[in-house]
Amino acid sequence: MVTIYGTRASREGLGEGLLTVAEQYPNLVAVGADTADSTTLGLFAKKYPEKFINVGIAEQNAVGIAVGLSLVGKLPVVSTYSMFLVGRCWEEIRQSVCYNYTNVKLIGTHAGITVGLDGASHQILEDIAIMRVLPNMKVIVPSDAVEAKKIIIKMLDIDGPVYVRLSREKLPVITNENDEVEIGKGKILIDGDDCGIISCGVMVYESLVACEMLKNEGISCRVVNLHTIKPIDEEIIIDTAKKCKCIVTCEEHQVNGGLGSAVAEVLSRTYPVIQEFVGIENKFGESGLPDELMRKYHLKAENIVSKVKSVIKKK
Amino acid sequence: MPPSYEELKKLCTQFRKTIIEIIYEAKSGHPGGSLSLVEILTTLYYLHLNHDPKNPYWEERDRVVLSKGHGCPALYTVLAELGYFPKEELFKLRKLGSILQGHPVRVLNSDNSNLRYVPGIEVSTGSLGYGLSIAVGMCIGFKMDNKPNKVYTICSDGEHQEGSTWEAIMFAGVKKLDNLIEILDYNKLQQETKIDESVDISPLKEKYLAFNWQVYEVDGHSIEQLDSILTQAKQFQGKPKVIIAHTVKGKGVSFMENNVDWHGKAPDEKLKQLAIKEIVEKG
Incomplete structure (x- = not known):
């Protein structure tokens, strides 16, 4: 059985994290776009109203304002639904945030298909791809609320x-409170040698479940929590490929351009091994309960199990 | 002693000449929207801006955001004259390895381990419609710290067709950001057409007033008027300020004036000579 410590939304890590350290960062400023309660930025806003800016439904302005704040020495954290933050504002993020080399922190919540009932318009499945391609940008996908807070x-x-x-x-x-997290470093959660499973976000849990299921069939897997997609931990990827000789990557994101692609980019020029991809296969989502959607779009542990079995056969 | 209007007018002639020379040297660039900016930048930098070219990162300085980044040959020319960087740099405009990129860059970061900051350039711009939001963010930051710094942003008329510009205008008006002074280079032409032939942005004054801004209108080629209005705008409290500066695209070179063909191309040798002759004679 995979040990879990209850269920929580990873977005809770945002408000809790900022509140925990706010006093140590006097230049911290939060920028929201009519969604502070749902992103949990509201926790910070209530305690520090003078350090919170609500721009209304104007995400481009939110990003531009954050850039300006950063250029005069503030540490701006902008948060709204990821679809609108990094989807709508991609060019501002490229031109004003990244090209300017600013200290803007972008926290996209409600990402992935698990946003559920709101449907495909709100389920961003392309954000890892469009953010990791930007020079100067770092991209992190915490696996749960506890890890999110630390990150x-x-x-x-x-x-x-x-x-x-x-x-x-x-x-x-x-993960639990005592687990160490280092940005830029993946973590082996379970070791094994038949197949390496490299995952981020909610798919880390599904990978652990898949690993249990496979163990019962006599297949031993290594499960890597690769929360930082950029800069990517090449060492852990190469080590996993050398040990297992095949890889399955798992992400709640399009298979094109995300975690799987980032892993493949490392392996193809260092230690090529056969790789399978669990993720959304070039589709939009739809309304439904998160678990129903994960099942329909093949993001569940059993989908990982079948990809592991098929990739092992190709070794 | 600040320079006299006469001295500034002479400088403007010199700046126009340099703008043509460096765009010719680069074999590309935007002469029209640079020439329309000359008196605006000259009046701002020489008579109003709180700055120190010897100490470009002085904390107490006012900030300038050139939202219409394509007008940078004018900005570079003024910054070089003020001593932000050597004048030789001007002739490297748009060339490989130059700090003076085709559109302004605050920090050259093509090599992350070797960031090169460009003195006098506060923000990297070039894509229209972003500068005003960035200026608004700077203004909020200064207000949070009760600092007196002012933020001047120079916008084009054309970028008022961008929705993001209006997001910033609405926000600044509602928040009464009176440390924000926008100078709008209203030269009435965009890349392909006259603005009122594509999607007209007028009436600008009424629009800004409706968004709770203090609005001034001036002849953007009159140093006297710009000086007087900037003085008033700096003192006015309680609202963001916009100075609608009526200008002529390509000002000073007859064949470039009001001609969309000169939005974004360099003159050849013959036309360069002609342009400079005209500028010098008029000056």
């Missing part, structure tokens, strides 16, 4: 732009 705190010390992807839905908490 939110740690990213404040990073120089330059950062994008953190968080989920709306209550999802299993698989």
Whole structure:
């Protein structure tokens, strides 16, 4: 059985993380776009109203304002639904945030298909791809609420732009308060040698479940939590490929351009091994309960199991 | 002692000449929207801006955001004359390795391990419609810290067709950001057509008033008028301020004036000579 510590939404890590360290960062400013309660930025806003800016439904302005704040020495954290933050504002993020080398932190919540009932218009499945392609940008996808809080705190010390992807839905908490998190370093959660499973976000939990199922069939897997997609931890990817000789990547994101692609980019020029991709296969989502959608779009543990079996056969 | 209007007018002639020379040297660039900016930038930098070219990152300085980044040959020319960087740099405009990119860059970061900051350039711009939001963010930051710094942003008329510009205008008006002074280079032409032949942006004054801004209108080629209005705008409290500066695209070179063909191309040797002759004679 995979140990879980209840279920929580990773977005909760944002408000909790900022509140925990706000006093240590006097230049911290939060920028919201009519969604502070749902992103949890509201927790910070209530305690520090003088350091919170609500721009209304104007995401482009939110990003531009954050850039300006950063250029006069503030540490701006902008958060709204990821679809509108990094989807709508991609060009501002490229031109004004990244090209300017500003210290803007972008926290996209409600990412992925698990946003559920709101449907495909709100389910961004392309954000990892469009953020990781940007020079100077760092991209992090925490696996649960506890890890998210630690990452939110740690990213404040990073120089330059950062994008953190968080989920709306209550999802299993698989890490605990004492686990160490280092941005830029993946973590082996379970070791094995038949197949390496490299995952981020909610798919880390599904990978752990898949690993259990496979163990019962005599297949041993290594599960890697690769929360930082950029800069990517090449060492852990190469080590996993050398040990297992095949890889399955798992992400709640299009298979094109996301975590799987980032892993493949490393392996193809260092230690090529056969790789399978679990993710959304060039489709939009739809309305439905998160679990129903994960099933329909093949993001569940059993989908990982079948990809692992098929990739092992191709070794 | 600040320079006299006469001295500034002479400088403007010199700047126009340099703009033509460096765009010719680069074999590309935007002469029309640079020439329309000359008196605006000259009056701002020489008579109003709180700055120190010897100390470009002085904390107490006012900020300038050139939202219409394509007008940078004018900005570079003024900054070089003020001593932000050597004048030789001007002739490297748009060339490989130059700090003076085709559109302004605050920090050259093509090599992340070797960031090169460009003195005098506060924000990288070039894509229209972003500068005003950035200026608004700067203004909020200064207000949070009760600092007196002012933020001047120079916008084009054309970028008022961008929705993002209006997001910033609405926000600044509602928040009464009176440390914000926008100078709108209203030269009435965009890349392909006259503005009122594509999607007209007028009446600008009424629009800004409706968004709770203090509005001034001036002849954007009159240093006297610009000086007087900037003085008033700096003192006015309680609202963001916009100075609608009526200008002529390509000002000073007859064949470039009011001609969309000169939005974004360099003159050849013959036309360069002709342009400079005209500028010098008029000056």
